[in-house]
Amino acid sequence: MNTIWADMRDxxxxxxxxxxxxxxxSGGLVAFPTETVYGLGANALDPEASAKIYSAxxxxxxxxxxxxxxxxxxxxPIVRTVPxxxxxxxHAFWPGPLTMILDRSSLxxxxxxxxxxxxxxxxxxxxxxxxxxxxxxxxxxAPSANTSGRPSPTTAQHVRDDLNGRIEMxxxxxxxxxxxxxxxxxxxxxxxxxxxxxxxxxxxxxxVIGEVKMDPGxxxxxxxxxxxxxxxxxxxxxPRAELTxxxxxxxxxxxxxxxxxxxxxxxxxxxxxxxxxxxxxAYHAGIVRSAGSRAKEITxxxxxxxxxxxxxxxxxxxxxxxxxxxxxxxxxIMNRLIKxxxxxxxxx
Numbered sequence: 001m002n003t004i005w006a007d008m009r010d011x012x013x014x015x016x017x018x019x020x021x022x023x024x025x026s027g028g029l030v031a032f033p034t035e036t037v038y039g040l041g042a043n044a045l046d047p048e049a050s051a052k053i054y055s056a057x058x059x060x061x062x063x064x065x066x067x068x069x070x071x072x073x074x075x076x077p078i079v080r081t082v083p084x085x086x087x088x089x090x091h092a093f094w095p096g097p098l099t100m101i102l103d104r105s106s107l108x109x110x111x112x113x114x115x116x117x118x119x120x121x122x123x124x125x126x127x128x129x130x131x132x133x134x135x136x137x138x139x140x141x142a143p144s145a146n147t148s149g150r151p152s153p154t155t156a157q158h159v160r161d162d163l164n165g166r167i168e169m170x171x172x173x174x175x176x177x178x179x180x181x182x183x184x185x186x187x188x189x190x191x192x193x194x195x196x197x198x199x200x201x202x203x204x205x206x207x208v209i210g211e212v213k214m215d216p217g218x219x220x221x222x223x224x225x226x227x228x229x230x231x232x233x234x235x236x237x238x239p240r241a242e243l244t245x246x247x248x249x250x251x252x253x254x255x256x257x258x259x260x261x262x263x264x265x266x267x268x269x270x271x272x273x274x275x276x277x278x279x280x281x282a283y284h285a286g287i288v289r290s291a292g293s294r295a296k297e298i299t300x301x302x303x304x305x306x307x308x309x310x311x312x313x314x315x316x317x318x319x320x321x322x323x324x325x326x327x328x329x330x331x332x333i334m335n336r337l338i339k340x341x342x343x344x345x346x347x348x
Contacts, residue, residue: 003160004169012131016171021135023168024049029056031145031159032132033173034124036097036181036198037305038153039068039142040167041132044078047109050141056166059148064114065141066099066182067121070133078108078119078139083187085209092208095125097178097199101186112141122182128173144181145170151237151308151340154179158309179302180332185212194218197331199301218335237340239308241272241316245334245341247323248348254282256348257320261286264318272311274321276300287316297326301333308340 006016020030027049030041040057042049044067054061067078072090075082079102086100104119113119124130133140144152147162156172163170183198185205193215194202205212246253246260257273262285264271271286277299280290289307292299311319321341324333338345 001165001168003164003167005156005160006169006171008128008171009174012128017131017135020132020169020171021137024132024136024140027052028168029053030132030136030169030171031153031156031163031167032129032142032171033156033176034068034126034129035177036124037176037179038145038156038159039124039129039140040145040159040163041068041136041140041142043137044068044112044139044141045107045109045137047111050109050112053141053143056163057143057146057148059143061111062114063143063148064116064118064120065112065143067108067112067119068129068133068140068142069121069123069138070130071138072123074138075102075121078105078121079103080105085192086187088209089185089187089205090123093200093204094123095130096123097125097182098122099182099184099196101184101188101195103188118186118188120184126173128171132171149238151239151305151312152181152336154302154305158306161309176302178298179305180329180336183332186215197329197335199298199329199332201328201331237305237308237336238342239316239319239340240312241319243308243319243321243337243341243344245321245323245337245345246348247325247345250279252348253322254279256346257322258283258285260320269317270315272314272316272319274304274307274319276322276324279322286320287311287314291324294324294326297324297329297333300324300326301329304333304336 099122108119145159146153153159154176183200184196186193192212261271273286273288277290277293291303
């Protein structure tokens, strides 16, 4: 398959957008930018089209997809009811990096929801994404546009590296603004629960709708656990190298990573280190990459997946990462890191 490269970094190309819409409405796949990561889109109301997503990504079929909409009144047809809290959250955070789990209507194929009676819905905050949803018929099912399990794509080139020749079109909208996937909140429970942390923090949600809790399934490693939202069950975001997170006081973490790196190098291994701007100069062994500043935490989320992919390209054998438990999106960053590391954490 010849994958079309559609450059929209300088604005929406109407002709290419019309072509992208035709691809989606005829059952094809289009990768596109959002404010979080790049998504791999298909017509959400076409069971055969959504099935192509699983095939292209190598994604387990019980891992639900998110339905993307471009206007609020698109919500009613795809859910059984719209709870008051959903409307409150939509008015507060849509368009934006928030996904809501609601009871699905019969209009949504079970192939999109992983066989569940619920559907994940969000309205992205990106002009290219919103234009594509409209051109494609109003409903796009889209997970991240990467090979399943690999670090999520934050540039169109990342998508090309994974999916070129396997999908019909890649839309290049430049680097994304946030760099980690949307927050997912389940509104089908009596007490709303966060199934995946993201840029919209638990405190932000509580300020709008009251009490919210974190789902204990977030940390489940049980192979029998059935995911209710993307990213809950399977190892995600993983580099090819073995990744270890080192946590503790900053001084102890720096000393431990430096020692671990020197030990790995002495054994003939290539070692990568992920550090904050504030600490990067303290390391003198291995390949050091700064994810960003703890004082400006969004820079860490913007760069994390790109660094993991760079280490893949460099062929490193082991990676040691500092912990990034920052105030607003630290939970999201650490959720992605922990899954990438397969829950391999060293406390010092």
